[in-house]
Structures are given as structure tokens and as C-alpha cells.
Amino acid sequence: MTRTKIDPRTIFSDAKTEGRLVYIAGPMVRYSKLPFRATVRHFGADIVYTPMILAREFIRSQYARDTDFTTNDSDSCLIVQFGVNSPEDLARAAEMVEPYCDGIGINCGCPIKDQISQGIGAALMEQPEKVCAMIRAVKERCPNLCVEAKIRIHRDINKTLRMAESIVNAGADYLVVHGRCKEQRSREPVNIDAIKAVCQHVRAMSNAIPVVANGDVFSVEDAARIAQATGCDGLMAARGILENPSLFSGANKATWGSVELILHYSSAYGLPFRLVQHHVSEMLTHSITRAERKSMNETSNLQELLDWLDERFVLLRPYEKGFGEAIDLPRKCDLNVSTSS
Template structure:
């Protein structure tokens, strides 16, 4: 059962207890400002397809401070309807012409989720941000994606060489949504001086955080991130805007990796991408855990689309997917999972039973709810 609800409508009684207290608020010219603390923590990076709702929730359960959504192009979300599912508690943004959600979220992640926009237009970026503003903690502008689908339209990494437009979009977002924390994610430029000039231009806007992927646009993911360049860039940002958080992205795949990066670069926040794609429990201080069957149970409880579930579980590392089992058993399980066409068939492969109940009120998700809710107290 679903309902189309305005952003101000409260969740149904079934999921009301999953709603966290509102984020800390102050006053800016009479408008409540939600303050997002980007510093001192590990964050889930925006990942196309892989950064799905179950992955974001598990990342939060195991220690991620903030989670970024996959990039959503501005025009894709504009004019979508906000549909609240009273059974699962999931909020879907759906266009009348589409038969699947453009983006899905849950009230449990609201104080911790940063919505990333792909845009090359100040006007469209604002419309996209205003569409989802009631369900997110902050808005992020993608200025680093080097993929053709993004740069050919002047979005993503194309903004790195069109600084006037980049700044115009950030200023427009900050002006139109003064109650929201605005941030952006960039890459290093070819020279250190160009990079410093770029971040100084960005810091002329009222944004709250900058994530720096320590690779240039032309670098491959297999090439080592250039962490040695970050300290000087961080110092330039701190000199101009000490209130702007600096987040490092690149080659931080585990909690241990992140601590080493912080020590070398002087930043106090690290964004994890590939490590979380392989195992979203990588944020755990005690190390990652096996969670393939748990990911599946969560996806089923949220009525997650099966093709998306199969893709995400397919990206999990062997340990995350099935733990330490015999080679023969691992091969058989992997074959069964790859041939599955439904959540139920995947459950048969894992030799588990999917509950008929939906939503996160079930006992198996107690630790998830409590771990995320504890952040607000």
C-alpha cells in the first residue's frame, strides 16, 4: 500500500518510531538551519547503483557517519512524486512516466543522508534540491565524475574547468536552500596551483564541506591516490574558510586505511567507496563482517527492486557474501546466487527463510535501528 504524501506529512504510526529526532538547528535570518557535521568521521561515497538504500543503512549501522546517495541527474528527479509506502516505510520518488523509483530513502537515514546532484544549471540544480530537501540532511554537487554521461552535458568533472558555472550553482543552492548544508565533491587538477585556486573559488560560496578525490580526471582508479597533495590544499581551505570541512576520498577502503590517511594528510574525515561496495561493514572499527544473507533480508524487508539487489550483492567480496566456507560450497552458492531471479531464490541459495513481514520493525533489524538512532542522543 502506498500513499502520495507532501514533504511535511509525518510517517504512519507503524514506522513513526523509526523517525529520528530532527537534526540540530540554529537560526539564519529566521530560517531553521540543519547543521550537518561533516568532520571527524568516515563517510560512504556516492556510488552509481552500488550506493542503494540497503547499503547505505548497513553502512550507518557499522559506523559510517554520513552516507551519500548515488548521483541523480537534476532533470531525472524534478517533477517526480513522493510516494510513501506504509508497509515498508520506504519513500520513493517516482515520475508518472517511470515504472521504478528515481531514488528511494527511509526516514531512518534522513539525518545522515547527503543527496548528490548532477547538474550544469543553477536553476535545475535548485529545482532538484528543492524536490528532495525534506528527506535529506544535505545537498552535494557532483564536480568530479569523469564519465562521459556526466561530462558531455557539462556536469561532473566538466565543472572543474568551468569554475564560474560551478560557483554559480553552489551560490544558487545556498541562496535557495539557506536551511540546508551544501557541499561539493571535486578532483585534483593537473597542477597544485590550479587546484588551490579552484578550492579558493569554491570557498567564496557559503558551502559547508568539500570532498577531494585525490586523483585527477584522467587518472584510472587503479592508480594510487595522490594523498601527498592534499595537505597543502587543505591548508589553503583552512586559511580562507576554517569552517569548511575537508573530506578525503581515494584509496581509503577500511577503517584502518582511513586512520592512516588522516594521519598523513591532516584531514579528519575520509570517504570510502570501493571498500564499501565490496563490504558496507568496512566502517566497523573491529573490521568487516559477513553480511550477504543480512543484506538480502534487508532488501526484502524494504521491497528493494530485485535487479538492483542482485547487482549490489554481486559486488560484495567473497567474504562479505558468504564468509569462510569450503571452496566447493562457495562455488555452489555463487552459482545459485548468479542464477537466482528473485529474492526468494537467493534466500534458497543462502538456506534462509525470508520473513513475510515488511519494514524495519522486525527484531532482526534491532541492532540497525538502535545503532543509527543512538547518533541522535
């Protein structure tokens, strides 16, 4: 595989020169697979993450490597995120993926209890020294590889500032801050002031690195508002971009072209049917009725799903003019009414 690398550090540097934000599609378990990554890049994502991969399983099991990480020569700029609590495990995993990615990320924010009980994810928010040891281990083993850490915030903002400072000093290349504590859930708004405090603190350091804000980004308007309020260098979307892969293009809901693209890439690169179905269902949340969504989710394989869509909408294939470009849902009944009138 001949792969063109795109260094995230260069993306941040160029964006700063151009006076723009860096747009990032964040890691989502099961969903940030290759077909989804290709789709969000089409609509302006600068950096895209894999789902979190368990580093220990990845380095020990060929099966885990084959199932957890699939890529191709156009899958860039790509960050492989690991769930990990061992410097040696992370260094070995980073060494394995270095030829096939543009950087690695350390998940310090996953609030799932099972992950925390294993000492990974949000458990690392109480072990900043271990996070720093992992960053240094990767930098020693893979000195040219971009390394990022994604954290949440503490109730005590000073504790978060100290952690951010230690991560910068350990050699991280950029920092992602999710503006909620590990106990908080997505229905609670992110703490904009806390993200702002981290941005200001890191920017004041002599070895400052870019800081990315994460949480509650559901539109480019949200991105602009959060950037204005925090002074961050980039915005990461997860739930918002799952529902609307065309978010960073400025679309207020998933375009029909993005539906065509996710179906195409899923067929071309391979994706389990239930994941394809979930992507399409999420993307059409605001475009079809609840009854239609229920009916669509009752399809049991890809051909049934395509037949269901073809029956109701104009679903273009890659060889047809206009493929991947449509904005609005092209209902066949609407076209019939327009033609007859």
C-alpha cells in the same frame, strides 16, 4: 513522514570536539539505495549519500523522482547528490528534496564520458565559476540547507587550490576531494599529497570548512593512514564500503551480520533482485570460493538466492536471536563437523 534531521555541519563540529574522523559512505550509481544506506549506518557511517541523481530529469519528471529517490524517517544523515550544470536546476531540485534530506551535494568528479559530454560531473572541474554559481543559488533558495561539492584534482595543483578556495568563498559547507584526475582510473593510487595541499590551503582560510578525503579507503587502517597523511576532517569510502558495508566498524571484510541486514532491508524497503544479488556477491567476495560465487550469481530471483544461502549457511531472520550480529561466515558444514566432534 516524521523525519529527524541530523545536520552534517553538526556532525563535523562534534567530531572535531571528540577528536575523531567523520566516516562517510559515498555515492555509487545504482548501489547507494535506501537498503544499502540503512546497512552502512548500522556499522558506523556518519553521513551517507544517495547515488548521483540527474537534477534536470528530477525536477521535470515525476517518474524520475519516484524511481531515483526513496527514503524514510530513519534515513539520516543523508546527502542527496546531483549531477547538474545549471544553478536554477540545482536550486529547484534542492528545494524539492530539502524536507527529506540533510544536505545536497554537487558532483564535480564523475569521469564517465557521457556525463562529461553533458557538461556535468568532471566537466565542472574546468568551470569553477559555474560550481560557485550553483552553490550560491542553493544558498539563496534554501539558506538553511547544507551544501557540499565533490571534486577531483587537476594535474596542476595550484588550479585545484584556486577551485577549492572559490568553492569555500561561494558558501559551501564542506568539500570532498577525490585524489585522482579525471583521466585516472581506480587502479592508480590516489594522490595523497594533493589532498593534503587542499586541506592545508582551506584550513588556512579565515572561513575554513571541513575537507573530506576520498579514494582508496578499504579499511579503518586506510582511513587512519590517509587522515594522518592529509590532515583531513573526514574519510569517504565508495568501492571499499560496497564490498564491505561493515568497514567503518573495523571489520576487515563484510561481516555475516551485514549480509543478513542487506537482505532484510532489501526485502523491507524494496530493491530490484539483480541489485540485491550484486550486493551479496560483492560482500562475499573474500568469504566464498569462485565456484560458489558463480553458482550464487546464477540464481534468478530473491527466493532462489535465499534458498541458496540457507542451504549452505545459517541465515538468520530479523525475529531470530543474534540477527545481524555474526562476524564470521556460519557454514552449516562447519557446524556439523563441530557438533559431531
